[in-house]
Amino acid sequence: MSKYTERENGRGFNEPRPIIAKAGVIKKADGSAYFKIGKTAAYAAVYGPREMHPKHDQDPKTGVLRCNYNMMPFSTEERVKPGPSRRSKEISMVTTKAILPVVNLVDYPNAVVDVFIELTETDAGSRCAGICAASIALADAGITMRDMVAAVSCGVIDHKIAVDLDGPEEHLHDLDVADIPIAMVPSTEEITLLQMDGKVSKDELFKAIESVKPVLKHIADIQRKALKDRYK
Amino acid sequence: MTEGKLLVKEKDVVVPGEVLASGMSYLPGNGTYRLNDNIMANRLGLLVIDGKVLKSLPLAGRYLPRKYDVIIGKVIDILMSGWRLEINSPYSAVLPLKDASFAYIPKGADLTRYFELEDYAVVKITNVTSQNLVDVTCKGPGLHKIKGGRIIYVNTNKVPRIIGKKGSMVSMIKRATDCKVIVGQNGIAWISGEPEMEVITVNAIKMIEEHSHISGLTDKIKEYLEKATGRKIEFNAEPAEIGEEVRAEETVEADSNGSGHEY
Numbered sequence: 001m002s003k004y005t006e007r008e009n010g011r012g013f014n015e016p017r018p019i020i021a022k023a024g025v026i027k028k029a030d031g032s033a034y035f036k037i038g039k040t041a042a043y044a045a046v047y048g049p050r051e052m053h054p055k056h057d058q059d060p061k062t063g064v065l066r067c068n069y070n071m072m073p074f075s076t077e078e079r080v081k082p083g084p085s086r087r088s089k090e091i092s093m094v095t096t097k098a099i100l101p102v103v104n105l106v107d108y109p110n111a112v113v114d115v116f117i118e119l120t121e122t123d124a125g126s127r128c129a130g131i132c133a134a135s136i137a138l139a140d141a142g143i144t145m146r147d148m149v150a151a152v153s154c155g156v157i158d159h160k161i162a163v164d165l166d167g168p169e170e171h172l173h174d175l176d177v178a179d180i181p182i183a184m185v186p187s188t189e190e191i192t193l194l195q196m197d198g199k200v201s202k203d204e205l206f207k208a209i210e211s212v213k214p215v216l217k218h219i220a221d222i223q224r225k226a227l228k229d230r231y232k
Numbered sequence: 233m234t235e236g237k238l239l240v241k242e243k244d245v246v247v248p249g250e251v252l253a254s255g256m257s258y259l260p261g262n263g264t265y266r267l268n269d270n271i272m273a274n275r276l277g278l279l280v281i282d283g284k285v286l287k288s289l290p291l292a293g294r295y296l297p298r299k300y301d302v303i304i305g306k307v308i309d310i311l312m313s314g315w316r317l318e319i320n321s322p323y324s325a326v327l328p329l330k331d332a333s334f335a336y337i338p339k340g341a342d343l344t345r346y347f348e349l350e351d352y353a354v355v356k357i358t359n360v361t362s363q364n365l366v367d368v369t370c371k372g373p374g375l376h377k378i379k380g381g382r383i384i385y386v387n388t389n390k391v392p393r394i395i396g397k398k399g400s401m402v403s404m405i406k407r408a409t410d411c412k413v414i415v416g417q418n419g420i421a422w423i424s425g426e427p428e429m430e431v432i433t434v435n436a437i438k439m440i441e442e443h444s445h446i447s448g449l450t451d452k453i454k455e456y457l458e459k460a461t462g463r464k465i466e467f468n469a470e471p472a473e474i475g476e477e478v479r480a481e482e483t484v485e486a487d488s489n490g491s492g493h494e495y
Contacts, residue, residue: 031292049294049322060363063322102248104274107296109363111322139248142293142389144275146265147249187249187267220249227247227276231291231445 002160004175009166016152016164016215021132021226023140031141033226035133037152038166039123044133046141049111057112063105067095067115069130075122091127098131098151098183098193104144113143123167124179125153131183131193136223140230149192150219151183154208156200161208163215180205182212186220189213242281245291245445246273252286263288278445291445295321295388295418297366299357304378304416305368307351315347317355320385320418323364327355331369352378352422354414374414381412381424384434386441388419393444394437401440401450408457408465409433432460 007013017038026032031046052058069091071080095117105113115137117130128151135149155165156178162169170179178198184191191209200208236257240246252264253271260266263275264286273279277288297303297319305317305325314328329337333346347353354375355368369375386394394415395402406413411425411433423433436453443449454465 030294051322051324108322111364139276140292142276142290144263145248146267146272146274148247185249187272224247224250228245231245 002158004157004160004162007162008168011164013160013162014211014215016219017166019219019222021136021222023136023226023230029137029141031137031139031143033133033136033140035129035136035223036121037125037129037132037164039121040125040129041119041121042126042129042133043118043120044130044137045116045118046113046134046137046143047116048113048141049105049108049143050114052110052112058110060109061106063108063111063113065096065100065103065105065113065115067099067117067134068092069095069117069119069127071119071122071126075119091130094193094195095127095131095134099135099138099149101190101192102135102145102147102149102185103138104146107144113138113141124165124170125181127193128152128181128183132219132223136226139223139227147185147187148220148223149183150186150216150223151181151193152212152215152219153179153181154212155179156198156204156208159204161204161211163212178204180208182209182216184213184216186217238281240279242279243445244279245276246279246288247276248274252279257284259285261285261287263290290389292387293389295319297321297323297325297357297360297364298417299360301357301417302374303355303357303368303418304352304383304414304420304422305355305418306383306420307347307349307353310343310347310349315343317353317368319366319368320388320420321366323366325355325357325366325368327353327368327370331358331367331371334371347377352383352420354378354416354422378422381422382430382434384421384423384437386415386419386421386437388417390441390444391415391417391419393449394421394440396450401453404450404454404465405433405436405457408461408463409436429461432457435460 020036022034025034026045029045033044035042049063069088073080073082115134119126131151152164155162158175178200180196183193236255238253240252250273251270258271260271263277265274271286273288277290280287305319307315308318309316317325319325355370358369359367409429409432411423411429413423415421423430
């Protein structure tokens, strides 16, 4: 039996934090979005397709997707040193890889679509919020994509599965906590991002993936609604 | 075969991954695709139902050069034998020497005499390659270098709406304000006339851009123009249907001053 029987924040074990999503928040960008889940907030701005610089990164076969993840210095209790770090570079890369399977850039050889993700507030699950914001922003920019990409993290706290961990839960010291960020293409249920931090059994991992699927579909609906609301 | 079921209405805003119809009796068109039994949208757009075909007309996105489009470009570089133009697209266009002017350009001539950096020109796309290398010409009816007036950038996808059915919307604006207006397919527009009228024209175009997806737009614009200019517009424009493809040539011809050999 798990010692974690009730979540401290009063949420159900399959319940994500409250979500706010908006499209078209940055006027100058070709597409943009704001995605807030609990106390984690991400802005994403899409520029392009545009000419690729540096030139040696051009791909004559297809357009390139380039995501950039960045936490604002004030986004968390401990100041984040501005500029790229090992962590932010890795997250930029996994974000790109999470979104790439749905976008189609073959009409734009040698060009690049830049996605800038800025996190103004972070309280766990920031890469997932970034992916959600980026996929709304890409759709808003009119990029061809076969579906949205929804992402949320799934926690396993002392063998109990809890969807969308927040900061305090992630930092529980007396229990084993595993944090599993998952991104999925809702229509085909393809997993495009799967990372893990902590210790879980194979069974628990599969259970965790199954339990976030309905949540991810719900998030995708929120993302689509955000886009539609822009044209009301 | 199962009976097909349509899950959205015509002119609805559709978003990527949205299921538009189920069953096999509908077909996917531009901006939609089939996934098993469903037709899904794969870009942000307005749904158009054309018989059995479901299409999504883009609401956003940058301009992709197409052959025979009439566009406005800005000279950003002078090459060995031509000019490079910025065309509000991920790709730039090249205006070769032989297509630049009806006048004979001798070897080694100073090319800035014909087009200087930052000059704008109305040009037509003559060729687009698979890698989106673009060639344009400035020789032809309505094609010319731009002098005076002002340039504005509009959403490329709203250009057909700004032009209207057979150019009805833009000719209404032109009549109301006495401005010369050229709207390039690439979303760059040139407006020239009395300064106050230019401002009214810009506002009218911005209004169309903002409200392009609502119906009854022509009347709204007419009302605005009458109020702003203080003149009555007798011209009765046929309201353009949403989703109608209108090319720019129609507008360009209206104010072409001959063959454009002004140099």
